[in-house]
Amino acid sequence: MFQAFFGQSYADAKSRFLGAAARQGCHVQSYVNPAASGVDGESLTTDVAYCGSTDARSLLILTSAMHGEEGYCGSGCQVALLNDQALLERAQANGIGILLIHAVNPYGFSWGHRTNEDNIDLNRNFCDFSKPLPDNRHYLALHPLLIPESWPPGAENAAAIQAFITTEGEQAYREGMMLGQYSHPDGLFYGGLSPSWSNLTLRDILGQFGKDRDRIAWIDYHTGLGPYGHAEKIFVQKGQPEYQRARSWWGADVVSVVDPDSSTVDIGGTGMRALLEECSHVPELTFMAQEYGTVPMDEVFLALRGDRWLGCHKDADPAQRRAMKAAHKAAFYPDHDDWRGAVVGQSRTSLLQAINGLSAG
Numbered sequence: 001m002f003q004a005f006f007g008q009s010y011a012d013a014k015s016r017f018l019g020a021a022a023r024q025g026c027h028v029q030s031y032v033n034p035a036a037s038g039v040d041g042e043s044l045t046t047d048v049a050y051c052g053s054t055d056a057r058s059l060l061i062l063t064s065a066m067h068g069e070e071g072y073c074g075s076g077c078q079v080a081l082l083n084d085q086a087l088l089e090r091a092q093a094n095g096i097g098i099l100l101i102h103a104v105n106p107y108g109f110s111w112g113h114r115t116n117e118d119n120i121d122l123n124r125n126f127c128d129f130s131k132p133l134p135d136n137r138h139y140l141a142l143h144p145l146l147i148p149e150s151w152p153p154g155a156e157n158a159a160a161i162q163a164f165i166t167t168e169g170e171q172a173y174r175e176g177m178m179l180g181q182y183s184h185p186d187g188l189f190y191g192g193l194s195p196s197w198s199n200l201t202l203r204d205i206l207g208q209f210g211k212d213r214d215r216i217a218w219i220d221y222h223t224g225l226g227p228y229g230h231a232e233k234i235f236v237q238k239g240q241p242e243y244q245r246a247r248s249w250w251g252a253d254v255v256s257v258v259d260p261d262s263s264t265v266d267i268g269g270t271g272m273r274a275l276l277e278e279c280s281h282v283p284e285l286t287f288m289a290q291e292y293g294t295v296p297m298d299e300v301f302l303a304l305r306g307d308r309w310l311g312c313h314k315d316a317d318p319a320q321r322r323a324m325k326a327a328h329k330a331a332f333y334p335d336h337d338d339w340r341g342a343v344v345g346q347s348r349t350s351l352l353q354a355i356n357g358l359s360a361g
C-alpha cells in the first residue's frame with residue numbers, strides 16, 4: 001500500500017505530491033529553478049503545500065530532497081502525511097499548520113545526484129559567506145584518492161585510502177569526507193562559494209510561512225546513513241533546552257551530531273541555519289534531521305564517489321554510466337516495500353510525536 005506514496009522519478013514524485021495536496025485542498029505554490037531543466041526536460045520546481053489555518057500559532061515543517069536523490073524518501077513521507085486524515089485533523093485541532101516543502105533540490109532529485117546544478121551540497125551551503133570559509137585539510141589530501149583517474153578504483157587506491165586512515169585516524173577520514181569542503185567545485189561534499197538558488201528559495205519560504213508563529217518544528221528527511229530502514233534522529237541545533245525538548249518529544253534515541261554515537265559529523269552550513277536566521281523571532285524552534293539507512297556505508301560512499309567520477313568523465317561508457325547511476329539511486333532509495341513500510345511507519349510516529357510536542361503546554 002505504501003508504493004502509491006513514492007514516485008519512481010522526480011517528475012512522478014512531484015505529481016503524486018501535487019495530486020495529494022490538491023485532494024486535501026492545500027494552498028500550493030511553486031518556485032521554478034531558472035538554472036536548468038530536468039532529466040526528461042521537465043521544469044524543476046520546489047513545491048510548497050500548506051494545510052491548516054493560516055493563523056495557526058504552531059507550524060510543523062517537512063522537507064524533502066535537501067540532498068537531491070535522497071528525495072524519494074522524504075517525498076513519500078510527505079505524500080503519506082497528505083493521505084493521513086487522522087494526523088492532519090489532530091494537527092488542525094491543536095492549532096498546528098503543516099508546511100510541506102517538496103524537493104528543496106529538484107535538480108539533484110531529477111538527475112540523480114545528491115548535489116545541485118552546481119555540484120553544491122546544500123547542507124554545506126548555508127554558511128556566512130562574508131566570513132572566511134572553513135578549511136578542510138583532510139579533504140585536500142583525500143580528493144585525488146576519492147575521485148581517481150579510472151573507475152572502478154583498484155586495489156592500489158583502496159590501499160592508499162587505508163593508509164590515510166591508519167596515519168590520520170578514522171575520525172579524520174570521516175571529517176575529510178563529510179564535513180564539507182570549499183576548495184574543489186568538482187569534488188565531494190562541496191559547499192559552494194555563495195548561496196545557491198535552493199538556499200535562497202528555502203529562506204524565502206521559511207520567512208513567509210514562519211511569520212507570526214509561536215512554535216515551529218521541522219523534520220528534514222535524509223537517506224544513506226545507518227542500518228537499513230532505520231531512522232536515525234539527528235539533532236544539529238546547539239543548546240541544551242532544545243536538545244532536551246527534542247529528546248522529550250522524539251525519545252532518548254535522538255543523537256546530537258557532537259555525540260560520538262552519531263553516524264554523521266558536526267557540519268557547518270546546514271539548512272537548519274535558514275530556520276534559525278529567517279525565523280529568529282519565533283520563541284520556540286525545534287529541528288530534527290531524520291536519516292534513513294539504506295545500504296552499508298562503504299557502498300554509499302562508493303556510489304557518491306562514482307557519481308563525481310562520472311561528473312568529471314562525460315565520455316564514460318554508456319553501459320557503465322547506467323550501472324553506476326542505478327547503484328547511486330539504490331544507495332539512496334532502496335526500491336523495496338519493506339523499506340518503504342519501515343520509513344512510513346517511523347515517519348508517522350515522529351510526526352505524531354511532533355504534533356503532541358507542539359500541542360503541549
Ligand SMILES: [Zn+2]
Nearest residue numbers: 067070222223
Ligand atoms: Zn542527506
